[in-house]
Amino acid sequence: MSTKKHVFVGSFASAESLKELSVNVGYIVVEDGKITKINKDERNADLQSQFAGYEIVRLNDSQILIPGFVDCHTHAPQFPNIGVGLDRPLLEWLAKYTFPLEKRYSDVEFAAKVYDVVVKRLLNNGTTTACYFGSLHAEGTLELAKSAIKHRQRVFVGKVSMNLQNDAGYFNDTEKELAEVQTFVENVLAYKNDLVQPILTPRFAVSCDDDLMSGLAEISDKYDCRIQSHISENHSEIEYVLKINPTCKSYAEVYDKNRILNNRCIMAHAIHLTDCELQTMVHKGVSIAHCPASNTRLCSGLCPVRKYLDNNLVVGLGTDVSGGDSASILDAMRRTMDVSAHLEMKGDKGFTISWSEAFYLATLGGAKALKLDHKVGSFEVGKEFDALLIDPYAFDGPIDKHDYCISSSKEERAVTLLQKFIYLGDDRNIVQVYVKGQRVKDLL
Structure with a gap:
């Protein structure tokens, strides 16, 4: 320049x-x-x-x-799997395709090569701000931050946290995980790059227990970091979360009791929120990332975005690769319009999202969801x-x-x-x- x-x-x-x-x-x-x-x-x-x-x-x-476009939710390590396995429901898709791929990011060289391609791909598609999930690996995820710095993308970068066992063996000991997350946050902040910020990333309540989530909340408070996770994406997921948290009446309550829900938090999907959960999220200042591509491809459901907007829930858009099959926010805008029209066809009057409203969600709405609207979005x-x-x-x-x-x-x-x-x-x-x-x- x-x-x-x-x-x-x-x-x-x-x-x-x-x-x-x-x-x-x-x-x-x-x-x-x-x-x-x-x-x-x-x-x-x-x-x-x-x-x-x-x-x-x-x-x-x-x-x-x-x-510039704002992608409020995408999984950088999953890009090699884009377009693969989308005939499976969420939990099966994670076990068969996603966790085995993400385990490869212990290889820092592999991580660096993939993430360099990912950041360039999103910038090419007009995504100037991205909120990334990384993998469980701290060193590998730092390569994502380095790629963003190299190519000059505005990002939040999260090292994924998981401590509940799964068949893929893709989880971490709680104490080790919390120590690694704190070190990761400090390492990202040490770059002193105002375009690149760390974000706490408990994957979801399927893979994180109370000790881990409450510990991450403490780290978030200590460093004033944002938090991202998933909520109410799939009916089977919701049933499982309530099964392993029998004292909780809702998915949102699992997060809330661990101090995850606050005005620094953005939750992906939120398709099946109850009215009580919706009000809790609005009251707490939580934002959501609407991911229509993955919601459709994994047959998770049709998110009632208009209902959420009418109830003052802040909404941005996410591509959610690789559950989503496109890295373009343009695609997310079109699918947002389509899903809203389908809901209206089913009888939910007034649910259609217009092209100009989708444009808002992709720009200023996304910036608001990430609490960046004082800097970008318009x-x-x-x-x-x-x-x-x-x-x-x-x-x-x-x-x-x-x-x-x-x-x-x-x-x-x-x-x-x-x-x-x-x-x-x-x-x-x-x-x-x-x-x-x-x-x-x-x-x-």
């Missing part, structure tokens, strides 16, 4: 709330990774003289700038510049360009371009990616 000062001139869009989409034609000024000025009218702007020494990026009429002065320059008609892309236009203004044309990208686009239409003002992908 030749300069730390940029002016982006052209159409730009970002969600200001679930119901409010802001689309403008003007310019955004970025200095040292932060947005310092937004002008929503490009007319009569003498940019060359006003911004001498800045790199001026002029978008053409087919391009639009949007905030275009606002003072926020860091994580952004995608998209071109729906990029060369060799999936969207055909036809010589007609139904839009009467530049703003309306920009809305048309954004819709086409959301419904039809792929990584070829993401021609530039910026993280904290630095270009990390460039196809122009």
Whole structure:
């Protein structure tokens, strides 16, 4: 990158709330990774003289700038298995495919090679922020943090914690696990990289007992770290959790009694929450990562996202590779719309999620879910510049360009371009990616 000062001139869009989409034609000024000025009218702007020494990026009429995508839940070590074993239910899929693969990450060299590919893949797909599950191995998972630093992705990185025995032999002694987690957290913090943060990661209540979860909660408090896990993904999973926790009336209670549920916590799936669990999560400030691809592929269920949003539960999107079969948040947006429409077809009136609402969930909603909305997720002065320059008609892309236009203004044309990208686009239409003002992908 030749300069730390940029002016982006052209159409730009970002969600200001679930119901409010802001689309403008003007310019955004970025200095040292932060947005310092937004002008929503490009007319009569003498940019060359006003911004001498800045790199001026002029978008053409087919391009639009949007905030970077936020993936609130994905499993980095599972990427080699993407598209494999998705005919199995959750617990069987974990035992047969997932745990055996994750055991390989004791090999640090193997981990480094996989994670380098994973981070580049997500950045190529426009994911500027990712919340990663790693494996049980501290050294292997540190390679994921190193890859994020190398390629400049904004991430939370979690060393998975498990202490209950399983047939794959993939678990850890409780004391050893807690010691390794604390060391892992300290090692990540020692990088002193503001884009890379540790996150406590009890896999789920199927594989963690009270001693481990309460110990992780203490570490979270000590280092003010976020916590991530899974909840209520599958009916068999829920039944098993309640069986091994007979004093608890719900899945959420298992976490709550161990101080896991708080405003630093994000839970994946949450398909089958009871009304009581929903209210508990809202009261505690817990966010959820909606993972429609894996919910469908593993036949776990249809998550009632509209119900959760109407009850003030904060929701972001997750790809959940490799239960999910796509590493693209664009895919998660489309499946979110599909699942919501299917619920409405089944009689849940008002449950449909629109394309603009899905766009919100993929950007500002995800940032809110990860408590990063003060930094990223939308275009606002003072926020860091994580952004995608998209071109729906990029060369060799999936969207055909036809010589007609139904839009009467530049703003309306920009809305048309954004819709086409959301419904039809792929990584070829993401021609530039910026993280904290630095270009990390460039196809122009």
